[in-house]
Amino acid sequence: MPVEKSYGDQLIGDTLNTSGSFVMRGERVGSETTLAQIVRLVSKAQRSRAPMQRLADKVAAIFVPAVVAAAILTFIAWSLIGPQPRLAHALVNAVAVLIIACPCALGLATPMSITVAVGKGARVGILIRNAEALEKLAAIDTLVVDKTGTLTEGKPSVDTYEIVGSYSSFDEPLRLAASVEQNSEHPLARAIVQFAAERRQSLQPVENFRATPGGGVEGTVSGKHVLVGTLHFLQSRGAARADCDLSKGHPEAPGTTLVCVSVNGVTAAAFWLNDKLKKDSAEMLRSLQQEGVRLVMLSGDREEAARSIAQQLGIREFRAGARPQDKAAYVSELQKQGRSVVMAGDGINDAPALAAADVGIAMGTGTDVAIESAGITLLKGDLRGILRARKLSRATIRNIKQNLLFAFLYNALGIPIAAGVLYPFFGWLLSPMIASAAMSFSSVSVIANALRLRSLKL
DSSP states (O other), X not given: OOOOOOTTOOXXXXXXXXXXXXXXXXXXXXXXXXXXXXXXXXXXXXXXSOOOOOXXXXXXXXXXXXXXXXXXXXXXXXXXXXOSSHHHHHHHHHHHHHHHTOTHHHHHHHHHHHHHHHHHHHHTTXXXXXXHXXXXXXXXXXXXXXXXXXXXXXXXXXXXXXXXXXXXXSHHHHHHHHXXXXXXXOHHHHHHHHHHHHTTOOOOOOEEEEEETTTEEEEEETTEEEEEEOHXXXXXXXXXXXXXXXXXXOOOOTXXXXXXXXXXXXXXXXXXXXXXXXXXXXXXXXXXXXXXXXXXXXXXXXXXXXXXXXXXXXXXXXXXSOOHHHHHHHHHHHHHTTOOEEEEEOSGGGHHHHHHSSEEEEETTSOHHHHHHOSEEETTOOTHHHHHHHHHHHHHHHHHHHHHHHHHHHHHHXXXXXXXXXXXXXXXXXOHHHXXXXXXXXXXXXXXXXXXXXXOOO
């Protein structure tokens, strides 16, 4: 929501001036600006993130030397105790061991699953920037979420419109208010204009338009003097019965903004505007709570607004008035407690926390710096994407483990057979050509198993 600024107040770069003009003095430029500090916080968090260690990488460091050693031992054993021609048998069996133990399946186990999972995610609006985020998402136990633009739509809208006092016409105050507000760039004004447009109200030209920052707007429409703004604004202009907050016993609730309308000095109507929750917010949070995920809301908004949203969504832990560095510090504090943290946000203020979290999830409808700082982006800002991404992550990890198990089991059985362990009992030897075909079959099997992720229902 817009914050009123007056002479002597500090301004922050990258924020928007909604109306009017002013002269400012740059006290911090370049590396000293708030934006530059945010960039440094993001960079620091990204550098401190440990590289992902994969099971396949660890096994490969032992597996390859072990296979070479097995081939050498096979050659020596057949050269010493094998049937004639010993050297030929030794060479053929050693080559068969090297061929069948080729770690193709082991090498394909992880990247194939990741590749298919990334493609599957993209088809449902989940953009995955790196495999590390996808892997870690399966193990998260704490969700830290921003409020405005993440849990809420990020733009105010009219929640209630009522006629005040004895004013008879229902549509006329709405039409007059929207006609005046159409000249304002304030988000609340745009919400009222949109509300009138949805009800097919024809807007009229305005004369003597004037905007008072932090108060409201006024102008003349069809010969009628119209005031639209706060109670204090209407009272300061001498509007009679400026009691729109008491109409029909409707109090101004926390997180709700009251806008009053006066026509020719008499209060005529009242708007209650609210930054509405996204329709999927409650469903997503409830599902995560049922899975035992701890929920924390961090917001830079007022205490009253943050508390109202937290209560509506059943979030017990929340912090209001949080600055970018506060959000990043809180995420780090949770990690020191042994928590695996996923951060979801959409704004520039969320970027440091998105980078510091084990997994950062950005709304595709948010800022570029938030998207760049996150490992996962939800294209349409649909919060149900967090549940889909978590389900995809778990399925991918399960698929990788299946691939690795198959590759290990295949080699555990194939290497002894290629070395000739069945020869003393059945007289069977494995031809290098058959070993090559078997090795290819193992790779095809791993690929086929990874492709099963394409049919995963998200």
